[in-house]
Amino acid sequence: MSNKAAEKPAPATAEDTTRVELRARDVSFDWSATPLHWIPGDPSTTHTINVLHLLLPAGERWFVHVYKQALPLIRDESLRADVIGFIGQEAVHSRAHDDVLPRLRALGLDPTPYTAQVDWMFEKLLGDRTFPPGRARRWWLLERVALIAAIEHYTAFLGDWVLGAEALDRRGADPVMLDLLRWHGAEEVEHRSVAFDLFTHLDGDYRRRARTWAVAFGALVFLWQRGVRFFMENDPLLDDGRASVREFVRGGRQGVLPTTGAILRSIPGYLGRGYHPSKEGDLARAVAYLASSPGANGRAPDRATATDAVRTDATDTAAARTAAAPNHRKGV
Amino acid sequence: MRRLLTVAAAAGAAILVKRALGRRVERSPLWPMPALPEPVSGVEREAPRGFVLGVAERTTPAEGVVMLRLTGDRGALPDWEPGAHIDVVLPSGLVRQYSLCGDPAEADTYTIATRLVPDGRGGSKEVHEQLYEATEVEVRGPRNRFPLVDAPAYLFLAGGIGITPLLPMVRAAAAAGLPWRLVYGGRSRATMPFLPELAALAASSGGPADERLLVVPEDEAGLPDLAAALAGTPRDAAVYCCGPDPLMDAVGELCAERPPGGGLHLERFSPGPAARPAAAGETSFEVELRRTGRTVQVGADTTVLAAIRAQALPNLPYSCEQGFCGTCQQTVLAGEIDHRDELLTDGERGDSMLICVSRARGGNLVLDL
Numbered sequence: 001m002s003n004k005a006a007e008k009p010a011p012a013t014a015e016d017t018t019r020v021e022l023r024a025r026d027v028s029f030d031w032s033a034t035p036l037h038w039i040p041g042d043p044s045t046t047h048t049i050n051v052l053h054l055l056l057p058a059g060e061r062w063f064v065h066v067y068k069q070a071l072p073l074i075r076d077e078s079l080r081a082d083v084i085g086f087i088g089q090e091a092v093h094s095r096a097h098d099d100v101l102p103r104l105r106a107l108g109l110d111p112t113p114y115t116a117q118v119d120w121m122f123e124k125l126l127g128d129r130t131f132p133p134g135r136a137r138r139w140w141l142l143e144r145v146a147l148i149a150a151i152e153h154y155t156a157f158l159g160d161w162v163l164g165a166e167a168l169d170r171r172g173a174d175p176v177m178l179d180l181l182r183w184h185g186a187e188e189v190e191h192r193s194v195a196f197d198l199f200t201h202l203d204g205d206y207r208r209r210a211r212t213w214a215v216a217f218g219a220l221v222f223l224w225q226r227g228v229r230f231f232m233e234n235d236p237l238l239d240d241g242r243a244s245v246r247e248f249v250r251g252g253r254q255g256v257l258p259t260t261g262a263i264l265r266s267i268p269g270y271l272g273r274g275y276h277p278s279k280e281g282d283l284a285r286a287v288a289y290l291a292s293s294p295g296a297n298g299r300a301p302d303r304a305t306a307t308d309a310v311r312t313d314a315t316d317t318a319a320a321r322t323a324a325a326p327n328h329r330k331g332v
Numbered sequence: 333m334r335r336l337l338t339v340a341a342a343a344g345a346a347i348l349v350k351r352a353l354g355r356r357v358e359r360s361p362l363w364p365m366p367a368l369p370e371p372v373s374g375v376e377r378e379a380p381r382g383f384v385l386g387v388a389e390r391t392t393p394a395e396g397v398v399m400l401r402l403t404g405d406r407g408a409l410p411d412w413e414p415g416a417h418i419d420v421v422l423p424s425g426l427v428r429q430y431s432l433c434g435d436p437a438e439a440d441t442y443t444i445a446t447r448l449v450p451d452g453r454g455g456s457k458e459v460h461e462q463l464y465e466a467t468e469v470e471v472r473g474p475r476n477r478f479p480l481v482d483a484p485a486y487l488f489l490a491g492g493i494g495i496t497p498l499l500p501m502v503r504a505a506a507a508a509g510l511p512w513r514l515v516y517g518g519r520s521r522a523t524m525p526f527l528p529e530l531a532a533l534a535a536s537s538g539g540p541a542d543e544r545l546l547v548v549p550e551d552e553a554g555l556p557d558l559a560a561a562l563a564g565t566p567r568d569a570a571v572y573c574c575g576p577d578p579l580m581d582a583v584g585e586l587c588a589e590r591p592p593g594g595g596l597h598l599e600r601f602s603p604g605p606a607a608r609p610a611a612a613g614e615t616s617f618e619v620e621l622r623r624t625g626r627t628v629q630v631g632a633d634t635t636v637l638a639a640i641r642a643q644a645l646p647n648l649p650y651s652c653e654q655g656f657c658g659t660c661q662q663t664v665l666a667g668e669i670d671h672r673d674e675l676l677t678d679g680e681r682g683d684s685m686l687i688c689v690s691r692a693r694g695g696n697l698v699l700d701l
Contacts, residue, residue, distance in 0.1 A: 024651055026652070057373040068649040071649055084650065087649065088652045088657035088659055091651065091658055092652075092657055095658075099377075101373065101374030112374060114361040115371055116373075117360070117366065117367045118373065119371050120365055121362070121365055125365070223362070
């Protein structure tokens with residue numbers, strides 16, 4: 001199997017020895033057996049997590065779009081390599097979540113009214129033409145790079161949370177959905193520093209960091225609240241579905257959602273002067289999960305050409321599982 | 333009293349506002365944001381994924397060779413051209429690639445032929461033991477990594493079951509009235525499929541039939557004389573070869589000394605980057621960057637992406653370099669594309685390509701860059 005990306009020497013700097021080389025993974029998930037309420041008996045939590053599928057396809061596509069424009073501005077080769085790896089991972093994330101949407105539609109919950117508006121937000125409101133060419137547009141690019149850094153603080157937070165959310169396993173959550181969330185979460189933890197490093201490299205202004213954090217946090221709360229409400233009200237299996245704060249707090253207590261306290265505690269984290277994402281999350285646990293994720297290992301990287309794709313890959317996956325298992329247990 | 337009225341009025345107004353807002357949000361989940369008229373997210377990609385075909389007919393055209401005609405219940409299958417292959421997902425989950433050896437004009441059928449390799453990696457054994465009439469298999473493709481280029485004459489060199497991708501090429505050359513010659517080696521006549529059809533094609537193509545077709549069974553005549561075959565071919569002919577590795581290596585060496593004008597085209601049984609040197613069978617070509625006003629050379633041993641980054645645009649975005657992330661997708665203004673990714677939909681394949689893996693088919697390309 002050829003992993004061209006893996007052949008490149010891993011960039012390493014003196015102050016950061018835990019650096020992993022970033023590369024996109026080809027994934028496949030089979031949604032044909034996933035039920036609408038994939039956390040059995042808990043539609044509220046299911047839909048709170050499902051909001052990810054509404055926001056991420058358009059959102060991560062937008063990350064890629066913005067970063068392609070930022071690429072020529074990078075003056076640091078190791079950061080450039082990170083950003084290139086980041087772009088591929090985000091592009092695959094976007095499509096992996098996008099593939100869930102037709103399944104929701106097939107189960108009677110058409111997400112299009114919501115996603116069409118999210119599409120408008122990312123393609124138009126946050127698109128390139130919001131400001132005229134010249135200095136305003138350069139300002140707008142920096143502003144969007146800073147917004148992405150703030151959002152990535154939360155994706156890494158959620159990613160680290162889902163990797164340790166054993167309550168989801170205990171509740172019998174759909175294994176394919178859990179694999180999607182944990183593979184994605186693990187890659188978010190893996191590349192947690194890239195967006196912040198890029199922002200620091202291009203600008204790093206503290207006022208911009210604080211301002212864009214406020215916008216991103218406010219927007220996430222707004223989008224999430226509307227998203228849960230949309231799902232609960234349109235769920236064909238619920239007679240009188242309603243989103244409520246109480247259900248959210250309950251989910252946090254039961255460990256199937258992040259706790260409200262943890263979310264509030266993350267705020268001073270990002271706004272602290274000494275903040276760096278490499279201090280957040282459990283990288284070892286994320287890397288161990290990536291080695292064992294069925295979706296990220298179930299298909300040969302070279303399935304286009306390798307005739308013995310399935311067999312070779314099955315052996316590799318088994319080997320990776322054995323190798324990763326001790327770490328994984330330690331991490332959890 | 334007045335204070336009470338004010339409070340009541342404010343409460344009433346609040347209730348009205350909440351209701352009005354509720355109605356709007358019910359109709360438009362992210363009110364006051366508008367919707368994108370043509371949504372991008374959640375649109376099911378009609379990616380060229382697999383489709384299920386059934387075995388309509390199983391025959392044995394030669395000793396140890398099984399030929400399957402695969403048909404679907406939805407009529408016409410995707411078009412293909414000589415040299416194309418399909419991926420077949422066997423019942424065990426193994427994925428194997430088989431060249432299409434039927435007639436491209438037969439739109440509802442894919443025909444493949446496999447030889448049983450008892451000590452092989454299991455694929456042919458599964459085909460021989462498990463695929464019978466009415467068995468269903470998942471098929472992906474077709475894709476063509478062995479396309480027939482335009483040339484004034486052709487020399488085809490087949491070893492054993494390597495005849496499968498060459499058979500439709502021979503038919504195409506014969507139908508076009510172009511001069512062609514096939515040297516077909518095998519262990520014995522009984523194990524070599526398609527001999528009657530090839531003889532008929534040779535007889536109908538004009539000229540002495542043994543000029544067209546040279547059948548070389550090893551038990552009667554030993555190994556084919558490749559040097560003589562190449563020497564007797566017009567200089568501008570295209571040479572196509574498919575067969576076991578020793579045959580391919582021998583042809584490769586002979587052609588390195590005296591490169592055929594139409595190029596040497598190889599198809600190995602076991603493709604994959606480890607088995608196939610990057611340059612084998614690849615051709616070099618030019619890519620014009622229309623907006624930049626530059627033209628870059630893409631050598632046989634490099635990719636379009638690497639060539640453009642090295643020669644013209646170092647900041648061109650890309651990421652996975654394996655054809656699945658989609659970052660390097662570019663619009664193609666002119667030229668025929670040899671798509672090697674598995675990501676783009678058929679619609680996208682019309683005018684765009686992933687430049688990290690896909691190449692030009694035959695001529696040159698013009699990109700909107």
